[in-house]
Amino acid sequence: MKPAAFAYAKARSLDHAIELLGTREGARVLAGGQSLIAALNMRLDAPPLLVDINGVSGLDRIERPDGQVEIGALVRHAQALGSQVVARDAPLIARALPHIAHPAIRNRGTVGGSIAYADPAAELPACLLALAGEVDITGPAGRRTVKADDFFLGLFETALGPGEILTAIRVPAATPQMRCGFAELARRHGDYALVGLAACARADGAGLRDSRFVFFGVGATPVRARKAEAVLDARGFDGLDEAVAALADDLHPEDDIHASGKAKRHLAGVLLRRVVREMQDPWA
Amino acid sequence: MNITEDVPPALTALDRPNSYIGRSVPRPNLARLTQGRGQFVSDVVLPRMAHVAFVRSPHAHARIKAIRTEAAKNAPGIVAVVTGRELAEIITPWVGVLTHLKGIKSAPQYPLAVERACWQGEAVCAVVARTRALAEDAAELVEVDYEELPAVTDPETALDPGTPVIHPELGDNLTFERKLDVGEVDKAFAEADAVVETTFRFGRHTGVCLEPRAIVADWNPGEQRLTVYQATQAPHMMQNLFAKHLSLAEHQVRVVTKDVGGSFGIKVHTYADEMATVALSKLLRRPIKFVADRLESFVTDIHARDHRVHAKIAVKGDGTITAFAIDDLTGIGPYSVYPRTSGIEANQVVNLVGAPYACPNYRAQARVVFQNKNVMCQYRAVGHPIAVAVTEALVELAAAKIGMDPLEIRRRNLIPDDAYPATSAAGLKFELLSHHASLAHLDAMMDYSGLRAEQKRLRERGIYRGIGFASFVEVTNPSAAFYGVGGAKISSQDGATLRLDAQGAVICHTGVTEQGQGTEAVMAQVVATAVGVPIERVKVVTGDTDNTPYGGGTWASRAAGIGGEAAWQAGKALRANILAVAGSILQAAPKALDIRNGVVVDADSGRERIGLDEVARIAYFRPDTLPPGFQAELMATRHYVPRTWPFAFTNGIQASYVEVDPETGFVKLLRHWCVEDCGTVINPQLVDEQVRGGIVQGLGGALFEHCVYDSRGQLLNGNMADYLVPMAAEMPDIEVAHVVSPTADSELGAKGAGEAGTAGAPGAVINAVNDALRPLGATPITETPITPECVLRALGKV
């Protein structure tokens, strides 16, 4: 388990990082290294050059622009977990963070790395999608912003192009009307989810509107349960059984080492019930 | 019986000064290990040392048509690229059979596959380079042409006429078969009031050590001598095997084993890649290091427990168990592992089913078959978890069927505590067990009736909790009956050599070894007690075939019981020798003297007479002052092997308390209890932690650990993300208590404690889960690991 030889360069600034990434085809950003280095050690991946962005200043801030929460790419999971701003204004993310790995990994692993890596069973990509957040990207052609809905394209595949760096994610700040819910089933604490659900909606009287229920661990990307969302938006909590049934159309999980696709779909239904009940009565 | 006035009464020898028996003294090696100053094989660096990486077969079964090594040979830092054919000229193949396992057969195994690779992960080519990283780089350049052959992966069809025979020269895929028929089994089943019949499936799993297998081999052509630094449990056994297969005399081989980061039975076998490493050192005439990485560990460290058992039990309406019958089938990979064989696990299953119970009728059949998967062999609690789970699940299913409490059915059937010596239906000879005392202790310790009341209350609120038990016996302190009689050069005896150093401290060389379980502490306690010195004045040396007494090492829960007794006897002998010197210095009768706290005292009054430092000074530097004709002997060696009983069986009972979420199928382990009887408890903390660690490994097998193979023989989850080792967050609090029935075979009276936890935990969990699910009408679960999917299936939800 020794990686193939690679070159290493430490970027001094964002521009420098982008310049370095342009010097070698297949060059890769090194953030917390918690996913990348393991892949290199197992020789599942052999990039010629790693561009270390840990020295780039300004990427590790949690900010509160108007109506939004912005989390810099280099913010460590542990830092986000300890943040008052995240706890208050991005409660869904605060709920998800303790499920990510273990303290040692959370000390190094970054929010940007999780989103960029886009593991289909990871928590943060699902949260970003549930919150209808967006992603800031800087690359050789300058800056651009991509909506979460357009960011996760396939298995470990995102809208990030060659030489591009994810610099921050932004999500709407919580409002009194916002309801969110989170649940995850993992065989052991800290494992990637067997099945997970991150959800967000607007409370409207007794019902929910604009709901976004995003399952993870059930497909190649985080998956929105659009049919179930539509049922819940239309029928409210009375439609729960129907919404669970609609998951049969929304989710097509495949068998994996820990559970059959069939079991995963069953578990998704259990999580949907639990999360909806929780969103119905957030003080329960 | 062999008890003398020196015997420390179990747990109560505290009144003798310097008695450390029964005290939780800290391990002497704690500071070394916690400060990172241990010496593991990975730390060994020798001049001119090169590193080997192996090209491993990606196929479960394939003919090796050609190996092209030119590109690899030209890679940077390369020392050599060696194929199986080349290495076969240096080292002879081996066959893992024992004569007392009648009919067992296997094929010759080579360090590197020569014509065929027989499992995914088998090494086919060795690449030696300046560093491991360079060796791995070059290994990627080795091109092997394989012709894939059909893989035999399902034990159920391994013996079918249509299934390819993995080793055609053996005639079929049957490794070993054993049958047993005792009493009147058919009659018992015919006359039973209730019969439970079911099929158990135990998932293949492995032992995951903190330190992987590691070896440095150093052939010195000048001395014609091989020094091997190896993470092993059995240095003398390995010395014999290295010598035998390299055609050397044993004295030409030295095996040095310093710190070892866990073993659990994983490091007590012959591994092809380690044999290749010693052969490479001989071939290349330089030190070669091999440290298995985690990925290759998963496909080469022995696996265990892959069994399918059809089983049934007959009971009377009053709960009397009248018969057990089992048919065990296990697939062990393409070779029986050398030298202990892969027949022992199934053999143990046959031996141990029904063993706690006074049930005279028992029929068993076990078949061990070859398959194209990684090899299986002895892992902690060999066969016990399977036999105990089968027996105990049957007992609780039968109890449920006749409406009897699970503890009550055990009370009615466990061999009575006053019935010893006793012999089990399978012929195991028990010296003294304490099933009933253990059960009574457990009942009180866990507040069983309180727990049942809680369970009932919670069920009304839709919370499903279950309580499950497992009584068990554990095989410990094996005599030569285990391996020696079968022709293996695996010593069942062990020795200890004690020396008084020139300042009055005691140096102990022991044949048993330390892999993290605390052997050094236990030896120091025994020696300090026997000689009469503060424990700080005892230095224990293990693991060096040039220096330590010949012995078996540490496995089968034998180190404390056998190595400890040797150390005890050596300690008594050294004390006598010291007192002889002191007597001649003091002009006193040695019998009137004793050693306490490192000082020779008058035995009656305790008055201090002379320090051991002074005795040593005179003996070593002023022997001229001793009486003419008197020679001081300040070194003593003693050996011990159990003779009265082939094994020192221990016993105990475990209980598991779980909560099952019937919607998700998740099982939460709430609490776990174990009462066990390992005879004299030398160090309560170490014993309790052995039991706890063992339970955790048992819980791992029960709920998490599984080597998942596909039908083509590919291991699908051979990494630490997908292979789920049990971790702290999922583990329950584990309470441990003891009943003490010392063995009279030794003066120390200690039996083994290393495997009791692993033996009983899976059975207790299976029973607890089924107890929780019973009110929901679930089909009883009889497979491990119990995954959420498995629970959902039992509930008919998927």
Ligand SMILES: Cc1cc2nc3c(=O)[nH]c(=O)nc-3n(C[C@H](O)[C@H](O)[C@H](O)COP(=O)(O)OP(=O)(O)OC[C@H]3O[C@@H](n4cnc5c(N)ncnc54)[C@H](O)[C@@H]3O)c2cc1C
């Ligand atoms: C034992 C273990 C358990 C884990 N469990 C979980 C879990 O339960 N849930 C979970 O979500 N994660 C888990 N992780 C992964 C962990 O959260 C990682 O830290 C995270 O996925 C990647 O973040 P990183 O900063 O370490 O990225 P790195 O490993 O440095 O990079 C990962 C990938 O993203 C790219 N990348 C990183 N940052 C950027 C950027 N700013 N712009 C462009 N590309 C970038 C890299 O080039 C690389 O391809 C676990 C990891 C381990 C080792």
